[in-house]
Every structure is written in C-alpha cells, then in structure tokens.
Amino acid sequence: MVFNLTRKISTIVLTLALLLAIGWGLWERANRLTLANAVEAGGQRDFYNLLNYVEQAQVSMGKSLASSSPRQQAVHLTEAWNQAAAAQLSLSQLPTPGIKPINTSKFLAQTSDYSNYLAQKLARGGELSSQERDQLARLRDEMKRLAGDLRQTEAQVASKGLRWSSFYSTRMPAPLRTIANLAVPVQAQPGPLDGFVNTDRRLQTLPSLNYDGPFSDHLEKPRPLGLKGGDVSQAEAERRATAFANDASNSNYRVQATRTSNGLLPTFALNLLDNRRPNVMVHVDISKQGGEVISLLNNRPVGAPTLDAAKALERATAFLKAHGFANMQPTYTVRTDNNQVITFAAKEGDVILYPDQVKVKVALDNGEITGWDATPYYMSHHRRQLPTPKLTPAEARAKINPGLKVEGVRPALIPLPGGIEKLTYEVTTKLDDTRYLTYINAVTGEEEKVLQIVDVPGGQLTM
C-alpha cells in the first residue's frame, strides 16, 4: 500500500520534472530563434548593402569615364568614393568565419581612395591623364566582376543556401559529432563562402596602385628617413636607454629584460626597473640603426597635480634641449589624467616642420618625464630642400575668406596624403566661436588644406 503510494508520487514528480524540462527547453529555443533572426537580419542587411554599393560604385565609375566635362567627372567620382567606402564598411561587418576577405576590403578601400584623389584633382582644375583614365577603367572592370560574383552569392542567399546566423552556432563536442557523423555521413559540399574566397584570391593578384593618397601601395612600407649610421649593439642600446630613463625620471634604473622588435622602425625594446621606487617600470625603445631613443613609457599612476601646463611645457622644453632637440616649436598640448602631453615640431629657420614631431608627456605631480615618442620625427626627418616662397605672409593673409577673423600667420611645412610635403603659410582664423587653420601654398598661393580645431577637454593649440 505504502509502496504503491510512493510509486505514484515518484511518477507524478518525474512527469512534472520532464514537463518542466521540456517547457524550459522550448522557452530557451524560442529565445535562441529570436536572437538568430536578429543576427540573420543584420547579416542580410550588410550583404545587400554591400551588393548595392558595389553596383552603384561600378555605375558611378562608368559614368565618370563616359562623361567629358571635368565637373561632371568630379561629381561621379565623388559618388564612387562614397559608395566604395560604404561597400567596404558593409563587407567588414559581414559574418564570414574562418576567412578574412582582406584583398576585397583593400580593393574597395583603394578604389574609394583613388576616386577621391581623382575628384580632388579635378576640383583643383586638373585633368585626368590617360594613365589615370586607364587605371580607373581597370578598377571599374574589377568592380563589375565583383558585382557579378556577389550577385551569384545573392542567388544562394535568396534560396537560403547561405544563412549568416548559422555561422554563430556553438560547435558540438567531439564525441557527439562523431556519433552524428556515423548516423548521417557528411558529404563534401562546396562551402557557402567559396564565392568570397575565390573573389578574394583573384583580387590579390591586382597590380599595385600608386597615386597621391593614403592607401597608395607605395606607402605600405615607409622607411625611417631620420636614422643615420650603422646598427648598435644590444649592450649599447641598454646603456643609452638606462641613461635616458635616469634623466627622464631623475632616478636610477636597471635593465629587467630586452627583446627585439621588427616593425616599421626596428628597435631594441627594453623594460627598466627603478632601483629607488618599487613597482615603477619604464619601457624604452631604442632604434637598432643609430641607437636613437624612439619611445619611452612610464606606467606609474600619477597623483594630484602640483604643476600647471606652463610649468610642464618649461620642463618638456628643457628636457628636449638637453637631448639635442634645441629648435623645437610646441604645437599642441592635451591633458589626460594628470599628465600633460605636449607635441613639438622641428623648425628649420622659422618654418615649422609638421611631419617631424616629438611628443613629450610630463607628470603633473612631480614634473617627471613619463612619456616620449619620437617615431614621427625619425620616420620623416631628413635634410630638405625647402622651396623659396613666392608669396609674402601678407599676400597669404589676403587669400583668406574675408568673413574670417585672422589671428596669426606663420610658415609651415605640412604633410599631405601620399607622402607629399608642401611649404605653406599657416593662417589661424576664427569664425564665430570655432577656430580653423588654413594652409595657403607659399609657392602657388593655392589653399591646400583647412583644419578645424575640435575642442577636447584639456586640449589646446600652443601659439
């Protein structure tokens, strides 16, 4: 009797538990499907955006080739610039696991950048050379083929052969997978992303594209221009790093570890430990060629400030002078946490050389130099043949839109996309409460560039 009752109870409990488990499973499944649909929608959106933008870009590039008026050409190239850039963004957000279509991405970015370069050239009154037209036609043909490939993938997407959300599922544990494979053997099928892989492989073989823009192939591996002499030994690098760090912190360091680094600027990378303060560590990079101090970073958290920005600037200038950078102009300063980061540019006579920059970070609690970055300086500093200006500062000033209030004019060498440098007059202007820097070419009088000063908390230009 008692036995029967407990048996009944256990059956009821078991049934309830089973129902609960099933209900819970169904609820989880419903949640998963909602999320999967959202992910699928995102993937579909990115894919159709990609297809659309590639087709539009192809059409815009074709129109610019067909048009005979430079103004119309510039309009279509500007469209192609935006459309190719949008296509690259959509491609990068597409979930394609295991493959990274970097060549497709590069092709889209370069085409976008190249269209922009040509549009700018036309806007300045230039004309497309026959080489540039050929180049553009070649890129248009590639864009057309890409659109064709994507349309094929689209057929797959439309017939549900390709589901973006399926790439997010967690893999089954290996033993279960083996059992599943025994039950239903997997047949070798073309993967859903093979189209992408083939397209990407084809785009890898494109000839290199050289022009005056940031994504030009000739800029992919810049060489440091500011390093001279032969390679230094590791012992010499360690000696120089320790001396530099000792001076920066007014303390005493010992080498903890040294490794080598083969980036764009090959260096010995050293970790130094402070002999006087526990847990203070400094990281210093010494260039292999010439043994120059490229970078220093101190990991110390900085306490409440006792110095102001002016004192920090004084300290940084003195430190630069002590290390052979006598003629440097502070151009920008920003306060992050309790550190003042000051950007200096080299000067040749009274011309500011904006490419040759050194950044110095000063801790505002005790004036210690906690950061140094001379990478831009050593990448670009070399003996230059500066052209003789044909304009006077007053003439440059006269080129400015009369609605703007001019606050200052000074000569400056500025870097432009494509690794080009131009001698200009930097005119600081103010419109309402916003400041602008306008760069007037000192030889041709053309306006090269306008910069808007974006106010960030703690950041300011130093004049």
Next chain:
Amino acid sequence: MDPYRRRLIIPAILVVILIGAALWQFYYQGQAPRALPTQAGVPVAVGDEINLLARLIAAEAGAEPYEGQVAVGAVVLNRVRSPLFPASISGVIYEPWAFESVSNGLIWQVTDLASPTRAAADALNGWDPTYGALFFWNPAKPVSPWIWTRAIITQIGSHVFAR
C-alpha cells in the same frame, strides 16, 4: 536503504538540477544588465572612443604588462588607418570575430579599467610599441593557421604582434 527511496533518487536529482538551472538562468539574466557598459568613473580624456578602446584593452589584455596594453590599443588604431579594415574604432572593434572578447562577451563584463584607460589614452596620443602591427594573438591558444603567415614583429607579454 529502502528500494522505493532508491527509486526516488533519480527524480530528486532531476528536480534539483532543474531548479538549479532555472535559478541560475534568472540569476544570470538579473546580472546581465548590471554588467552592461557604464561610463561612470571613466574619465573622458581624448574622445568618446577612449571608453570603447579601454574596454577592449581590459578584455583582451587586462593581465598583460602596460606596454602590452598600449600595444593592443595601437593595433586597433593601426587597423583604422589600414585599407584592410573598417575606418573607425567602433567598426574595427565590432568586426565579426575580430576580437575574441567581443565574441564571448567579456568586453561587457570587465570592471578594472584604470590601467586600460591610461593605455588607451597613450595609444590615442600616438604611442605604438609595435610600430605598425595589425594583428595580435596568444600563441598558447588555438588560432587560425592563416594568422601565422603574417610577418611577426615581436612578442609582448603573452601576445605575438604581426603585420
């Protein structure tokens, strides 16, 4: 032990597991919103994107040496400037499968942002201990074999950096 008691063991365990699972589920769901990104306590120094960058650094390299943290930030910024990757910090960080911590949600759970925020500021101010790296990975973990075809620059802490 009585035979019927023995028979009760399995349903009892089932019930315990189920209640446990349900509790865990609700606890987890209750916790999740609290772990969502908050800007409290993170000073905005260079731009709005410093928060995003600091969070990624904390999730990817929270236990790495300081220059390893700056290096991870620099890789993100090098990608922004490269034609192979999207042209914005958020585009680079949220590229599918670009960073493990975004795929597994660790980026939303990090709490110690003091050192990563300083590292993010240094990276945004131009420091790059890798001199142009575009990729990094932990050689102790399984990674796509494709990644080893890139030119290796150096190793900082437990991460290998490459172009």
